[in-house]
Amino acid sequence: MTDRRNFLKSSSLLIGGLWLSPNIAAARARIAPSDQVRVALIGCRNMGFGILKHHLALPDVRCIALCDVDQNVLEEKLGEIEAATGTRPEGFQDFRKVLERQDIDAVIIGTPDHWHCLIAVAACQAGKDVYVEKPMANSIGECDLIQQAGKRFDRVIQVGQQQRSGQAFIESRDLVKSGHLGKIRKVNIWSNFNYGLGNEKVPNSAVPKGVDYGFWLGPAPQRDFNSNRFHGSWRHFWDYGGGLMSDWGVHLLDMAIWVEENPSAPSRVLTYARNVNTENRDRDTFDTMNVLFSKKDFLINYDMNGGLQTGPYEKPYGIAYVGEKGTLVVNRGGYEIYPEWDGTANAPKCEAKKLEGTKESHNLHVANFVDCIKTRKQTVCPPEAGRIAALHAHIPNIAARVGAEELLWDDAKREFVGNKAANALIWPDYREPWVLPKL
Template sequence: MNRRTFLHTTLAAGTLASLQIRGADKIGRKHRTALVGAGWWGGNILGEAMASGACEIVGICDVDQRQLDPTVEKVVKLSGDQPRKYRDFRELLAKEKPEVVIVATPDHWHALPTIAAVKAGAHVYVEKPTAHTIGESQAMVKAARTHQRVVQVGTHRRLAPHLIRARDFIRAGKAGQIGLIRCHLNLTGGGPEQALPTVPVPPELDWDFWCGPAPLRPFNGGDPRQPDQGAGNRGIHPRGHRMYLDYANGHLGDIGVHWFDQVLWITGEKAPRRVACTGGRPIKGAPILTAREQTSDAPDHQVAQFAFEQFTMTWEARTFGGNHAEKGEAAGTYFHGTKGTVHLGHKGGWRFYANEGGEPTFDAAQLNQPDAQSIRESWADFLDAIKTGRRPVSDIEEAHRSSVCSLLGMISYKVGRSVEWDAAKEQIVGDPAANQLLRREYRKGWEYPVG
């Protein structure tokens, strides 16, 4: 495969090539750049880093050789860079001394590499949510500020041109005073979840390191080199970790954080006062975890309510009955105001439904491929923040607040009651048991971060 074909098939050639030229003209010397987590989404981010023309890829780290090798091969074909391979991010940081680090690991591995990288002097682009627990996320903010590094989080919808226009529309008061914001996710599927058998760990995968500070569960995954079969009943690795609560926080921590981030970004609110979340697994069935087989343990539906000073935000998600009843999209956000309703879709743009009726105002989505995202704009903002010394649009502190919404929802779900949040102290009020869930014990050999 030649360079032009590779760009066209994996990185949307035309626009990315022009970005590469512009980036090279503006930057001159390239940033020494490394990737930690060479899976699907890490590849998307790395593609934009290379296309910017501002980055020399010097190292790639992954505990699964089946992801590491193909990613390195693609970098060599596309850019001519010769990144070295690593299985331990600490060795990568020590030997390569990168100036920019991309962290695109599962959630439970966001905090430690990010903190280590900023302490080593690198700027970081880390995927959302910021962390698996609120305490880890707090430590990430502290580290970024202490070491004065730029940390951009992958809440890239803040940079989508059509969503910026939606924000401006709402902020201008054209929907009136916003009193209720509804976020939803409705996916296809249904029926009991079938337990997957424990299988031998592939020789190319360091499963103990993959689990890292989280509990060591039996391996039930597949081969990342095989075509993806969808999210219905994946093993933990690759791409199934989000539904296993030892490593992520279900759909609330995956998709929910995108929608909550939009709400905070548009409204200017910082944190909810109270959070209540309920849900369960009546469709998927009770979780199974034995030495021989296991299922996921994330809920198959959740309903959460977030009380802010000026409005109420709700989250409703289900993994069954995905019939596109909500304006034809599986995910979206509704801003209900005194003059009408603004619907922000996932991939289909946004609409304003005025109280007076008539045809809704429509603004088409402006998203990039692959995977309908705005990483291109987010990466450009990240580089500009490094160049100018300003904070990026999806700064770690902003994304921390959005992640806190998701993580508080999961805490409420786990303890079975609402929780009151003191945003100034970043503590749960009057509930010691819930407060303990702001952190968790790490597995032996790993130390919980303090920033």
């Protein structure tokens, strides 16, 4: 474990530029093949490749294959891995061929959200462990399928809600749970990002050379090619993603759910959504949302503004745990406690504390996954945590789409109470030949 921590420390310094330390290659060569975890990446362009790099910063991980439906992305990333490790993984366009390989222990899924379920369930069926990016899936029903598949095939699954591995969030959770802030009455969460507006509209165009666009669409409806609905900006369209709500909402809401005594699905959700900025912007998803989740332990108050970049405490995004003795404000950079003042005792009601300069925690999240592959223990973000966090994003999106300010969710029955239109959005309609996995 000490070795792993040292490697993580040295390797994380290199990621971003010259991203693989020569020490790692030497250390990898000393590890017996039987002790190595062999991974493949499916969906290579952005986040998936970042997560693969964190795997390769561990000496006991090897990359066997890369898979992408865009040949340009695939070639570029194969070349990058070859340059960094001296070994060129095998390239694939069809994930099913990757899953047929017996020499792969685990897959990383870095595709757009509409593909997560099909690939994750097939990977479980093929006996692979799975690191699936967040949100766990693009619909409530598909999240269930991934969870069931993990259980049925006894797979280790890590959902990419990496804040669970972040120092600032772990310390914040521990402070909240220790009672430092007194009873928590409310968790205020905000996410304001310019990119939440989507791109400026552009006309449809020819499918770029080297792209199998039919395969990129997969189970999503057939459409002519438009670059706004493709790499990176697909997240603003319901067919493939859930906008800022599921991009950032899943991460941030997860941090509120994490401090509940019994983390649970929401039962009553109030959603107020608008699309304020539509000027020449290409987007299905909402830019302005306020959502109230009335949970057993406290109220969660989520405030989202695409197109803004500032927010409370001069932070574009964050979480404020509001306790009776003080408020703790946290984001990926650190946390600060703002104590309430006790006028009688003329003293703060709790000790002020501050942590600054913390960073992204993908490397630790990946290390936890690799450890769990070896020990068969549960990851820090298992499927049930991914499902519950995704529910907190999908329910408000469904409410906004069907124009329901209040939605009641019956988690035991896995359905909305008395709202047919909302129930119709629990499952996606897959385009043939793709069918929802049967378990």
